[in-house]
Amino acid sequence: MIRACSFEDIATRFDPLIKKWLISYQQLRDYDEMYQIALIALWEAVQQFDPKKGAFPAYAALMVRGKLLTEIKRKKRYASRHLFFETFPEFPIVQEVDTLEVGAFQYMTWLSDRERLWIKEAVLRDKETAIIAAEQGVTMDTVRSWKKAALAKLKKRLKTEA
Numbered sequence: 001m002i003r004a005c006s007f008e009d010i011a012t013r014f015d016p017l018i019k020k021w022l023i024s025y026q027q028l029r030d031y032d033e034m035y036q037i038a039l040i041a042l043w044e045a046v047q048q049f050d051p052k053k054g055a056f057p058a059y060a061a062l063m064v065r066g067k068l069l070t071e072i073k074r075k076k077r078y079a080s081r082h083l084f085f086e087t088f089p090e091f092p093i094v095q096e097v098d099t100l101e102v103g104a105f106q107y108m109t110w111l112s113d114r115e116r117l118w119i120k121e122a123v124l125r126d127k128e129t130a131i132i133a134a135e136q137g138v139t140m141d142t143v144r145s146w147k148k149a150a151l152a153k154l155k156k157r158l159k160t161e162a
Contacts, residue, residue: 007043014042014060021068030075034068041067110157115150118143 018038022031045063049056108116117136121127129147133140 007046010046010060011039011042014064017061018042018064021065025068025072034071037071038064038068111150111153112146114146115153118146118150122147 018035022028022034022038025034041064042060044067045056045060048063049059053059108119111119118132121132121135122129127135129140129143133143136143
């Protein structure tokens with residue numbers, strides 16, 4: 001019976017429910033993208049529906065809600081693991097790195113010496129992890145741990161200042 005209806009009719013019937021979920025999950029910034037994800041989930045529900053297992057409206061609602069929540073969780077996880085350049089504080093542009101070290105790093109007293117070293121070498125001087133590790137006589141994993149700690153502290157600091 002459900003396959004006899006066109007997808008446009010089904011989408012029209014479920015449109016208020018999809019919009020209600022998008023508003024209740026506060027997805028207004030990415031509304032169009034999330035709406036498309038909901039429609040794709042609805043289309044998949046139509047394709048996979050088995051009438052022997054229950055009613056279509058309940059199955060479709062479950063599929064759409066599940067896809068929306070999965071996408072929201074994926075976006076939150078991505079945002080928590082990545083820093084975006086537009087959120088970094090702006091420092092004065094200085095030609096020499098040593099001058100920048102004095103100017104910018106004096107405000108970063110909350111970073112350890114090793115974390116400041118990683119920022120200076122990797123970010124300002126554009127050195128790779130292997131080169132920094134070789135110069136400092138440590139393993140690459142150690143340099144990566146400096147990076148991870150520095151980025152975590154920067155991210156935490158930026159959230160408290162915002």
